[in-house]
Amino acid sequence: MPIDTAELVRWGHTALTVLVDVSPHEPVRLRTLTCGPTAPAAPELNQPLVELLVAGAGRARTSQRLNDTVVGRRLRHGGSVQTVDGRWHQLRLDLRDEQSGLAAAVFLRSADGVSACQTWTTVTNEGTEAVLLQAVTSFAAGFSGGPVDDLDVLSGDSEWLAEGRWSRQALRQQAAVDLNLGLHGQDGRGRFAVTSGGTWSTGRHLPTAGLADRVTGHTWLWQIEHNGAWRWEIGERLAGAYVALLGPTDPDHQWLQTLHPGESFTTVRASVAVSDGGLDGAVAAMTAHRRALVRSDAARAGRPVVFNDYMNTLMGDPTTAKLLPLIDAAADAGADVFCIDAGWYDDGGTWWDSVGQWLPSTTRFPGGIGEVLDRIRERGMVPGLWLEPEVIGVRSVMADRLPAAAFLQRGGVRLAEHGRHHLDLRHPAAVAHLDEVVDRLVGMGVGYLKLDYNIDPGPGTDLAASSVGSGLLDHNRAHLAWLDGILDRHPGLILENCASGAMRMDYALLSRLHLQSTSDQQDYLRYPPIAVAAPLSMLPEQAANWAYPQPDMTDEQIAFTLCTGLAGRLYLSGDLAAMTERQRASVAAAVQAHHLVRDDLGTAVAHWPLGLPRWADPWLSLALTTADTTYLTVWRRPGAAPAAALHLPHLAGRDVDVDVDVIYPRDLDPWTSRWDAAAATLHVESHTPTPTARLLRIRAHQ
Secondary structure, three states: OOOOOOOEEEEOOOOOOEEEEEOOOOOOOEEEEEEEOOOOOOOOOOEEOOEEEEOOOOOOOOOOOOEEEHHHHOEEEEEEEEEEEEEEEEEEEEEEOOOOOEEEEEEEEEOOOOOOEEEEEEEEEEOOOOEEEEEEEEEEEEOOOHHHHHHEEEEEEOOOOOOOOOEEEHHHHHOOOOOOOOHHHHOOOOOOEEEEEEOOOOOOOOOOOEEOOOOOEEEEEEEEEOOOOOOEEEEEOOEEEEEEEOOOOOOHOOOEEEEEOOOOOOOEEEHHHHHHEHHHHHHEEEEHHHHHHHOOOOHHHOOOOEEHHHHHOOOOOOOOHHHHHHHHHHHHHHOEEEEOOOOOOEEEOOOHHHOOOOOOOOOOOOOOOOHHHHHHHHHHOOEEEEEEEEEEEEEOOHHOOOOHHEEEEEEEEEEEEEEEEEEOOOOOHHHHHHHHHHHHHHOOOOOEEEOOOOOOOOOOOOOOOOOHHHHHHHHHHHHHHHHHHHHHHOOEEEEOOEEEEOOOOOOOOOOOOOEEEEOOOOOOOOOHHHHHHHHHHOOOHHHHEEOOOOOOOHHHHHHHHHOOOOOEEEEEOOOOOHHHHHHHHHHHHHHHHHHHHHHHHHOOEEEOOEEEEEEEEEEEEEEEEEEEEEEEEEEEOOOEEEEEEEOOOHHHHOOOOOOEEEOOOOOOOOOOEEOOOOEEEEEEEEEOOEEEEEEEEEEEEE
């Protein structure tokens, strides 16, 4: 039906407009999701707002999609409520299927002035019979952009040591082959579906992705905010492309949820940002939205420079003798936090499968770990410790002390992976154990915890659960509740999110935790593409990029790895105690440069002057921009040509009012640069032998 005859619910604010078609004899559908206070005319998109895959009803047409469900088609509008709470605008839409008795409440919330919204669905069984859910969408909508021929998919793959490998491809090259659907009179059956299972939410693919109209620039960028299993899919319907975002499902993750009469189920949350300015505009909108999602106490924690003893340095073998000189060197370099990484609890040297009690080693620290923690405090730094709370080693004393029901199980057998059992945080004994550990460590004066996570238990647990996947989902949610409890009890505690690097960089966790380790990559030449891609998945102020300068590095190599750290939150390691005075001075200069950058990180937005990074690109660049300053990190890797052209469209039209200076390193061979105002392009050239990198500051004056 034409938009001017449809019954519409309009919602939003100055930066976002949502139109929902609530015509009484049709499924409720999102008609428009646009930036700005007005909505342009939009085509009729035949994608229901909620898809409910239910055993006994299934899909209306057979496919491998999670759309066009029978119940989704039958849901009708029952009312809506709009509220405002502080800066948050919220819309609730009530839907009901009279035949099954299922009701769905769809929530959208958006921060004032931000062209993005968070969305989720609550399903309630208002009927008289139990219903078995197989999948429920957090978000489902037809893309309100142009024709499928003009659309590109933006997506990212990930794995240990190679996080965030993004690509942009035409949707027609993915799963929207031109089938001449109009001739056939029905929707297609193919889809481009991306899934992640288990608890490494970003271990294979990223829950952040997008759809962009390459002609108009209209772009959606979304993220599924879940620390467990998820699915997103894109496909073509007769009226255009659709997007569906979900948490765990039966087809993908062995998730089933029985709803007895009166019971409800709420999906995981997802967020969608919208822009008419292409990917950069959508990233800016999502960045502002992520800042609104982060806990206020996390935002107030500041941005301390963290020195961690692990990467390419002690590698899990800390002792008092090794740590004391490192502590002094880190303090001299300007670190604010000193974190003792893995091994601090180990007396025997084979600690991997014995972790779980978290008592300090007596052999590693003959005078007690308190001696080391005191030295950290004496040098003006906050003491930190590494912790992997969710696992219990198979040789740990805690494996027998905790009840069997406190662990994830299958068929009555405790799961084991890589020498570890996995706690089930639905169980009060598991939570009590971890609360005791954290409270004890904080009582020792620890103010920083690196929370690592190095195993994936698989689909979940069948103990006290409707299905394996539902058991895992409940555990995932209990994990988040445990973190909230820690932060409520210890508001000054800083928590780092780590999972074998960045195998779990989702906004269920990052809305709570202070910073994210972006990788475990030990090769300083391979780290830059990870750092460049990080702001697509997280806030720049949360992106903790390792820099690990070493005494055997050249001055340019030291600068190269430190520039990687300076492209977000500087996360420092390296054998600083064994360095020469000149080398230490270079590290200290990088910390001082980071002080200049970190004050602006909380308002910075990322841009990619060379486009999305590819793993083997010889030149790489990331721009972090504020209202009047651009921090531009540039890396030149082996095999690169001497020159590169960096496109900075946000500076278009600036000529003599653009100043470019190097803020790190200042004392090595200079690069040359030339600003082309007409093309908004900075041309840089370096004849320094590779590898070489620079952090530039560009100021635009009005």
